[in-house]
Amino acid sequence: MSAPNITETFLENFHHVATIGATDRGGVHRPAATEEDRRTRDWFRAFAAERGWEVSVDGIGNLFARVRLVEGAEEHTPFILTGSHLDSQPRGGRFDGAYGVIASLHAAAEVEQRIAAGELVAEYDLVVVDWFDEEGGRFAPSIMGSSVYAGLMDREEMLDVADLDGVTVREALESIGYLGSDPAPSLDALAGYAEIHIEQGRILEREGLPLGAVDSSWYTQKLDIEVLGEQSHTGATAMADRRDALVGASHVVLMFQEICREFPEETLVSSVGQVTVEPNSPIVVNSRVHLVADLRADDPQIVKDARERLLERFAELGERLGLEIVSRDFDVRPNLYFPVEGVELVEKTAADLGMGIRRIRTMAGHDSIPLNTVAPTVMMFIPSVDGVSHCEREFTTDEDMVSGLTALVAVLGRMLGGELSGVGFPGSASD
Known part of the structure; x- marks a missing residue:
């Protein structure tokens, strides 16, 4: 019997993770630093450990898995970062955030295999991340873990933030075993960030396109x-x-x-x-x-x-x-513009794969926004059925998820090969 391919493994794992904190109407309930969040993080760690990747947790609960791709690499070897978040809104959807993390894990595994087979050459290591408290549903403000990592929020101040029951971020992370003490991967060595996410709107579905290249964010x-x-x-x-x-x-x-x-x-x-x-x-x-x-x-x-x-x-x-x-x-x-070189890289990738694509703005906040202030950042969208999100009815088809995964593998391959080396960030309105 042949080994399952990346598509089969990805879909199996995605639908398994969707059972953690599953609600009776097809959504998930996994607010940050809850027991359900812990279980998804444990699944992430097991996926990485099975492949021999190095796992670390920083002081705000961000979870990293480093894939060593550069021969003789050391701790400060430059790296490409990819991921999203596993926490959800209360009784939220099973695709928001989790899709990007699970797709990044599988894309990393695929890239690692292709490099071992001599099909790709990497100038950088690859790090997959689950950002803490992107949703902000339990602890405000949202996009907390990635903003602390990017230096836009103070870690100690965020650790003292309390939920409506008076439980602080520090206490909550300690209670699930994810208040880490490991140093986060160095910003000085960060060469780029890639994130794929559901659109949470109806533009791609309305236009019948499988992929969007995000060029800016709303104010x-x-x-x-x-x-x-x-x-x-x-x-x-x-x-x-x-x-x-x-x-x-x-x-x-x-x-x-x-x-x-x-x-x-x-x-x-x-x-x-x-x-x-x-x-x-x-x-x-x-x-x-x-x-x-x-x-x-x-x-x-x-x-x-x-x-x-x-x-x-x-x-x-x-x-x-x-x-x-x-x-x-x-x-x-404020409005934030993604580097035009990254947008064009996604467009070239889509053309090579025969995928329809358009440039698109994000009305929602994502971890890619603070990351775009510290490294060249690529953001991609896949369609959302009926354009709904943050609810149990949130849905994206398996076909669209797999298309996005295929695009992510190709984009990471290009970024690891140095195609965004030296690109400025963030972009500008004139781009």
Whole structure:
């Protein structure tokens, strides 16, 4: 009997990992540093150990597997990095993030075999990574592990971040055995990063294309909002005497929905993603509501204009309802452009493989965004059915996953051969 090929092994492993934290409606529940997250990380370690790769965990929980491809290589040998994340949103989809990690592991194994067979020549080692807390569903801000690695967030500050139950990142990582002490692969030796991900939108599906080359990211502005009222009795307090924070927060939520209609269609997206209500008792008028919202657009001025309008309306609402509404900006992410040389490399690869492709922008954040500030970065998308994500209905076909894996193997082969050596980063709008 012949050994299973890369496609069979990849699909078998992908669908196996999807059983870890599986929900009853086809999704997964694997928030960062939970028991389910630990089990997927243990699977990653076992995959790497079986192939003799070197596994390490850094001080923010990023998990690395180094594939030695350069003969006589030492610790500071330059390397190409590839991967994504294994954590999920609460009751999220099984493709978001996990596809990129599992595809990277299998692509690394395939590249290693081709180099051993003399079919490829590598100038660099290859490192596969599972970034900690990309989703930000349990610990905010999102894209935490990769941002710490890239030097954009402070590790000690992030270790002190607590979830809604008061558990810190440090405590959570310790509890699952993934608060590492290994040094992260050196930024000085990082020669490039590649990530493949589901699109989480409907452009590729609508156009019937199997691959997208990401050329830029949207501008993102998040707001941390407190609506402050006064706690009182739901039965005994006269309506005129109530200062109900939840009523005010309800208006705020609708404002984020309505603001998008004031700009050209599909130029602005906005939502309130998290709401915490206090004291949240059936017979108490609520005194405090905490909301986390975001505004995203390709044009930064649209986001800035929307924010200003919302702040004016918060002030008017607070005065009308006798509430205090406090808004704080955080996690502001500018447009970021990926090196045009990397985009063209993906396009050439697709042409060689006979795959249709288009350039595409990402509206969502990904680990590739902080990585693009420290190394030439390549980001690829594969189609999402119906364009839905962060939900149990999230879906991508086996055929599209395999096509993406094929492209990733070819792209990594080119990057390991030095095709992005000396490329500047990040790119620019003129690219």
